[in-house]
Amino acid sequence: xxxxxxxxxxxxxxxxxxxxRVHAVEDVSFHVDKAxxxxxxxxxxxxxxxxxxxxxxxxxxxxxxxxxxxxxxTDLGTKELRPHRRHLQMIFQDPFASLNPRKPVGKxxxxxxxxxxxxxxxxxxxxVVELFELVGLSADDMRKYPHQFSGGQRQRICIxxxxxxxxxxxxxxxxxxxxxxxxxxxxxxxxxxxxxxxNLSYLFVSHDLAVVERIAxxxxxxxxGQIVEMGPRRQVFENPxxxxxxxxxDAAPIADPGQRRERGLIAGEIPSPVWPEDQGPEKVxxxxxxxxxxxxxx
Numbered sequence: 001x002x003x004x005x006x007x008x009x010x011x012x013x014x015x016x017x018x019x020x021r022v023h024a025v026e027d028v029s030f031h032v033d034k035a036x037x038x039x040x041x042x043x044x045x046x047x048x049x050x051x052x053x054x055x056x057x058x059x060x061x062x063x064x065x066x067x068x069x070x071x072x073x074t075d076l077g078t079k080e081l082r083p084h085r086r087h088l089q090m091i092f093q094d095p096f097a098s099l100n101p102r103k104p105v106g107k108x109x110x111x112x113x114x115x116x117x118x119x120x121x122x123x124x125x126x127x128v129v130e131l132f133e134l135v136g137l138s139a140d141d142m143r144k145y146p147h148q149f150s151g152g153q154r155q156r157i158c159i160x161x162x163x164x165x166x167x168x169x170x171x172x173x174x175x176x177x178x179x180x181x182x183x184x185x186x187x188x189x190x191x192x193x194x195x196x197x198x199n200l201s202y203l204f205v206s207h208d209l210a211v212v213e214r215i216a217x218x219x220x221x222x223x224x225g226q227i228v229e230m231g232p233r234r235q236v237f238e239n240p241x242x243x244x245x246x247x248x249x250d251a252a253p254i255a256d257p258g259q260r261r262e263r264g265l266i267a268g269e270i271p272s273p274v275w276p277e278d279q280g281p282e283k284v285x286x287x288x289x290x291x292x293x294x295x296x297x298x
Contacts, residue, residue: 010064039216095154106142152183231293
């Protein structure tokens with residue numbers, strides 16, 4: 001299987017006042033294969049968005065390595081990194097905030113081609129028409145502005161923009177969490193169809209277990225900046241081994257009253273990722289249970 005993204009021993013911290021440091025990502029390793037959806041799931045503040053930003057090289061890691069299509073991009077400068085940017089695209093959580101309200105959406109989707117000089121103006125317009133139709137919009141929509149669309153339509157526009165340069169990997173950071181439930185399902189189905197048709201790879205970041213179970217091939221559960229369980233979707237959801245994974249699943253709402261179960265209450269203080277500058281959390285070791293199912297020792 002071809003690795004599109006390979007992350008090894010990634011570390012990222014942020015110094016704060018009082019000689020303290022936030023350990024946002026601590027010694028994390030994972031990879032994303034071609035045509036695969038790899039999901040990062042965990043509660044808010046666990047470090048999954050920081051990890052996605054590091055993978056995109058929107059932030060620079062303190063240590064570790066990031067390989068994109070066999071090229072080490074960890075220490076590349078802005079100019080050196082630019083040719084590789086076209087292989088990495090992102091779908092943001094809030095589609096309205098990520099679209100320029102002063103531009104027609106057709107120009108927004110076509111801008112990456114113009115900025116990267118991959119197509120003439122005429123070819124760019126033809127490509128934008130194709131992308132709009134691909135995501136379920138019409139060519140007439142190209143002249144409209146972001147405020148003239150619904151939330152689901154705006155996210156389709158963001159997906160079209162992410163596809164403009166034929167990327168190898170799309171990072172979707174809470175890409176459907178701002179949408180209504182019914183719209184969320186149609187956008188997820190669109191992303192799955194596009195993956196099948198275009199052999200796309202997704203790094204999918206979410207706190208919603210139901211969404212992750214629908215779209216992911218492999219799942220990594222993050223807790224306090226570290227991965228505590230990782231493996232194929234079915235094994236993680238049907239046979240969760242780490243206590244934190246089980247607590248996440250217990251906390252997920254169940255629509256059918258007949259399937260409700262007793263939930264264990266979490267007692268004690270919530271651990272903090274903030275440590276003195278000269279200290280840090282204990283690094284967890286992942287044990288292989290077989291078939292790629294890895295679990296941290298407790």
